[in-house]
Amino acid sequence: MRYTKILAGCLLAAVLMPTQAAELGVLAPVMVGDKPQFRKHGQGKPAPVVTRVVDGELYTQLQGQARDGFVATVLALDESAQRAAGAREIRPTWLYMSAEDGGFARQGFWLQENGKQRFVDEPYVDLVVDQGSVGNGDFEEIFAHEMGHVCLRRLVPDLPPGYSHTPHASMSITDYSTAFDEGFATHFQGLARRLTSNPKLREQELGLSAKPFLGYWMSNLDRAGRIEGVRRNWFVQSQLLPPGDEATALARRDLSTAFDTARLRDGQQMLSSEGVIATIFYRWMVPGPEDREAVVQRYSRLFASFAHRDGRRLRHDSPVLLDLVDRYCSDAADDCKRVQAVVLDTTYGATTGRELPSLTESLAATGRLGDMESYVGGLKQARAQMAQLQELVAKEPAKLRAGLGPDLWLLAAGQHLGWRAESDVVAVNLNTAEPESLMLLPGIDRAAAERALASRRKDGVFADLEDFVRRTGADDSTAQKLRQAAEAARKAGPYDRI
Numbered sequence: 001m002r003y004t005k006i007l008a009g010c011l012l013a014a015v016l017m018p019t020q021a022a023e024l025g026v027l028a029p030v031m032v033g034d035k036p037q038f039r040k041h042g043q044g045k046p047a048p049v050v051t052r053v054v055d056g057e058l059y060t061q062l063q064g065q066a067r068d069g070f071v072a073t074v075l076a077l078d079e080s081a082q083r084a085a086g087a088r089e090i091r092p093t094w095l096y097m098s099a100e101d102g103g104f105a106r107q108g109f110w111l112q113e114n115g116k117q118r119f120v121d122e123p124y125v126d127l128v129v130d131q132g133s134v135g136n137g138d139f140e141e142i143f144a145h146e147m148g149h150v151c152l153r154r155l156v157p158d159l160p161p162g163y164s165h166t167p168h169a170s171m172s173i174t175d176y177s178t179a180f181d182e183g184f185a186t187h188f189q190g191l192a193r194r195l196t197s198n199p200k201l202r203e204q205e206l207g208l209s210a211k212p213f214l215g216y217w218m219s220n221l222d223r224a225g226r227i228e229g230v231r232r233n234w235f236v237q238s239q240l241l242p243p244g245d246e247a248t249a250l251a252r253r254d255l256s257t258a259f260d261t262a263r264l265r266d267g268q269q270m271l272s273s274e275g276v277i278a279t280i281f282y283r284w285m286v287p288g289p290e291d292r293e294a295v296v297q298r299y300s301r302l303f304a305s306f307a308h309r310d311g312r313r314l315r316h317d318s319p320v321l322l323d324l325v326d327r328y329c330s331d332a333a334d335d336c337k338r339v340q341a342v343v344l345d346t347t348y349g350a351t352t353g354r355e356l357p358s359l360t361e362s363l364a365a366t367g368r369l370g371d372m373e374s375y376v377g378g379l380k381q382a383r384a385q386m387a388q389l390q391e392l393v394a395k396e397p398a399k400l401r402a403g404l405g406p407d408l409w410l411l412a413a414g415q416h417l418g419w420r421a422e423s424d425v426v427a428v429n430l431n432t433a434e435p436e437s438l439m440l441l442p443g444i445d446r447a448a449a450e451r452a453l454a455s456r457r458k459d460g461v462f463a464d465l466e467d468f469v470r471r472t473g474a475d476d477s478t479a480q481k482l483r484q485a486a487e488a489a490r491k492a493g494p495y496d497r498i
Contacts, residue, residue: 022079024066025092026053027124029099030112036099039110041119048126049110049117050096061134062095070140070196074147074188076296081151084303093147094124103127103142105149105185123150137201144192148185155306156324160316161494163409165427168497169218170225170275171239172254173265173432175407178497180320183277186226190282193227195290221257225275230282235275236347238263241436249436250426262364267351267403268461269432271319276347280321283342305331316494317407322351322400329397337394344400349389353403354460356385405431405461408468410485411492412440427489430468431461441485443478 027050029036038046053059065071078093096109104126110117125146133139152159162175168182193205203209205227214220229235237259242252270276288298305328314320325343329336349356363378393400408430428437430452438449455471462468465486469479 022075022090023092024062024075025094026059026062027094027096027109028053041108047108047110048096049112051112058131061131065134065140069198070192071143073195073292073295074144076292077299078147078151080296080300081154081303084300084307085154091122094122096124096126097129098126101128103146105146105153123153125150135200137196137198140196140198140201141189141192144188145185148188149181152181152184155303158313160314161496162316163427163489163494165425165495166254168274169222169255170229170235171257173269173272175272176318176320177316179272179274179277182274184281186274186278187230187281187285189226190230191286194286218255225257226278229275230279233279233346234259235273235279236264236270237261238265253434253436261368262361264348264350264357264361267347268405270347270350271321272432277321280343280346283346284339301332302328319401319404326397340393340400341390344386344390344393349386351401351403352389352399356389359385405463407431408462408465409489410441410482411488412485427495442481443474448472448474
């Protein structure tokens, strides 16, 4: 008991401690010809060889952002994350100005100084940066996203890799860990849009600088989803399959921006969606005073809870978001009911079971037709059920995950996928898959896939592979092939995206 009180006091001190922003350390690649130099480190992985940038117009522009822009708030959040993680010395927030396209949070680089190279085993943001991207606010927003990953690496270093091979995007369903990692980072983009003072980014925010045609490019659709989709809670809704040929069916499903406004994803799909996770964090963390000190204090409380988990490790087959909500509720009991309500409101109670989502779908079907009498009656019933559910979860937190089932992963050959190499494999989770991915499994045609999903929707998640076989009506030959696919997934293990 005495230890618990001391620990609680330390956590409170970490929350209330004034934060001085970490230094923005700027790195540039050491080039060999026209290629950046890489060198392997102790784990046998290549890491970039870099030098520190200390002058120049771009450096001055970046340091101005670190002093006066939203980047200064991001640096203060990184300082808070380092303190919560137990750092004795606050290290710089490292930005590697990549010579190649991309935006990534990475670990470890070779720093070249005074003719010598030393390995620095610290996280950094790998990002293409120029004066244009700094000036128009793109840097500010994407840097905030990637720093979300960096903060998470500091606070939750044991975040397990997931099994999904699906390319991540705000629209896609992947797995608990991938969705949590990406969704947590994504919600910082909405925070950046709220707090930016950059006039160009504000123009984007107001839709005053949109250009024809470019909005149809996939990455721009994804970025729009990260802002508008999060704000409007698009991602709890089932995706519609846009028209096209069979070769691109899986990609069209994964990346669809068409949503059925009267049909919800189930709870397991929602917690495997980075768009849903981003929405929950956005609603959880972004409301409140906008001054830097208030923002840092809000996040410091969350960071302290993430870092403090009594040695309990996270598992790839457990809903990471709900595991950390439980931890936060233990540390911040005064805020617990609000956070549980955010999860329930955002998901329409889908993680607890099918009753409230089914009512919500009926309400949505009448609402979009303008049937006022049915809508008003259904709305009263839905609100009453939501209030009851919130009270139930407040008393019995385990109910928040009562509608979830086990992860049931199988490996399928990735042939005829259009946007992926034919040598790729697809990892299929029977409790989150849509028809297009189920049909990649041996012996599962469209009829069997639709039968499986109808059963999952009506009767609940599959308890195990044998339950799937029984409810799908698979014959003995198909059942044996499915067992082999499940064994292949087990042997392959989680999918490392780094």
